[in-house]
Amino acid sequence: MADPDPVVEAVFDAVAATAPTIRDALPGRRVESGAENPSGETVLAGDVYADELLLEALSAVEGVGSFVSEERPEAIDVGGAVGEDGEGAYAVAIDPLDGSSNLRSNNAMGTVVGIYDAPLPATGRDLVAAGYVLYGPITTMVVADGSGVREEVVEREDGSEGLGDGDDAGVTRSVVADDLALPDEPTVYGFGGRVPDWPDAFREYAREVEDELKLRYGGAMVGDVNQVVTYGGVFAYPALVDAPDGKLRLSFEANPIAHVIESMGGASSNGSGSILDVEPEGIHDRVPLYVGNEELVDRLEAALDEE
Numbered sequence: 346m347a348d349p350d351p352v353v354e355a356v357f358d359a360v361a362a363t364a365p366t367i368r369d370a371l372p373g374r375r376v377e378s379g380a381e382n383p384s385g386e387t388v389l390a391g392d393v394y395a396d397e398l399l400l401e402a403l404s405a406v407e408g409v410g411s412f413v414s415e416e417r418p419e420a421i422d423v424g425g426a427v428g429e430d431g432e433g434a435y436a437v438a439i440d441p442l443d444g445s446s447n448l449r450s451n452n453a454m455g456t457v458v459g460i461y462d463a464p465l466p467a468t469g470r471d472l473v474a475a476g477y478v479l480y481g482p483i484t485t486m487v488v489a490d491g492s493g494v495r496e497e498v499v500e501r502e503d504g505s506e507g508l509g510d511g512d513d514a515g516v517t518r519s520v521v522a523d524d525l526a527l528p529d530e531p532t533v534y535g536f537g538g539r540v541p542d543w544p545d546a547f548r549e550y551a552r553e554v555e556d557e558l559k560l561r562y563g564g565a566m567v568g569d570v571n572q573v574v575t576y577g578g579v580f581a582y583p584a585l586v587d588a589p590d591g592k593l594r595l596s597f598e599a600n601p602i603a604h605v606i607e608s609m610g611g612a613s614s615n616g617s618g619s620i621l622d623v624e625p626e627g628i629h630d631r632v633p634l635y636v637g638n639e640e641l642v643d644r645l646e647a648a649l650d651e652e
């Protein structure tokens with residue numbers, strides 16, 4: 346197994362360091378900011394806050410060359426050139442507050458991180474690591490860094506008031522589960538979008554899956570994917586009849602989640618092959634996302650193939 350990459354670990358330290366501060370800031374930031382993001386979605390004050398804090402924290406990490414966010418039109422240059430031989434720096438792609446429409450209803454949300462060894466847009470094969478923070482009843486971080494997938498609990502140290510410098514971030518990361526693999530006997534599923542907007546073949550597949558698994562859908566990809574990570578199953582935000590590329594973004598959402606799930610022995614698909622092989626045209630490209638136990642993803646691909 347590969348040695349931990351110090352830059353990758355510093356990126357996860359920085360993301361973890363922001364988590365308690367983001368969490369504390371949310372109660373006053375459930376309102377619209379007045380802006381739209383590059384995908385044309387309404388941006389909440391919480392999205393803006395998380396994006397700015399993560400930019401600040403990640404800019405300070407040596408070895409991060411660019412910060413690319415779902416909330417910003419372009420990559421921000423924050424250090425050395427990305428993907429250079431030798432001392433190449435990484436491009437870090439962030440969905441600062443995934444599922445932020447759950448802010449109003451006070452349900453789960455998260456932060457998604459993908460660390461690419463190439464300038465964006467790049468394929469998921471260029472990811473060296475990926476993970477996500479889940480703001481549930483507990484703040485956890487799932488990390489796939491090449492040494493296996495682990496779940497950590499992220500907590501503010503007693504008496505700490507927030508982000509500090511470097512090692513003094515005032516935040517602890519405690520590994521609570523190591524070498525995570527998807528459970529062999531899947532039990533849950535969660536599919537986004539409205540049933541009438543689903544193509545017939547996906548509707549057929551969903552009908553089969555409904556008879557076998559329990560529905561777990563909360564409207565935040567990180568929360569719904571974490572159900573699959575914990576219990577096994579399948580998560581999808583499918584292609585829609587009027588939106589063949591679905592809703593989720595390849596660089597910020599689909600690739601990092603596919604990297605995590607494939608690192609756990611599961612499978613990812615855009616409907617015909619691994620998400621990680623999808624060639625992007627732009628950093629805000631959308632893609633249909635299907636992830637979970639291999640058998641369930643294989644069946645999905647076979648079902649879509651019949652259409």
Ligand code: AHM
Pocket residue numbers: 386440442443444445446537538564565566567582592593
């Ligand atoms: P966001 O990152 O802007 O919050 O959007 C992505 C979210 C995902 O977390 C979730 O899977 C999906 O949008 C839910 O969409 P919908 O509200 O259409 O079900």
Ligand code: MG
Pocket residue numbers: 440442443444566598
């Ligand atoms: Mg998102």
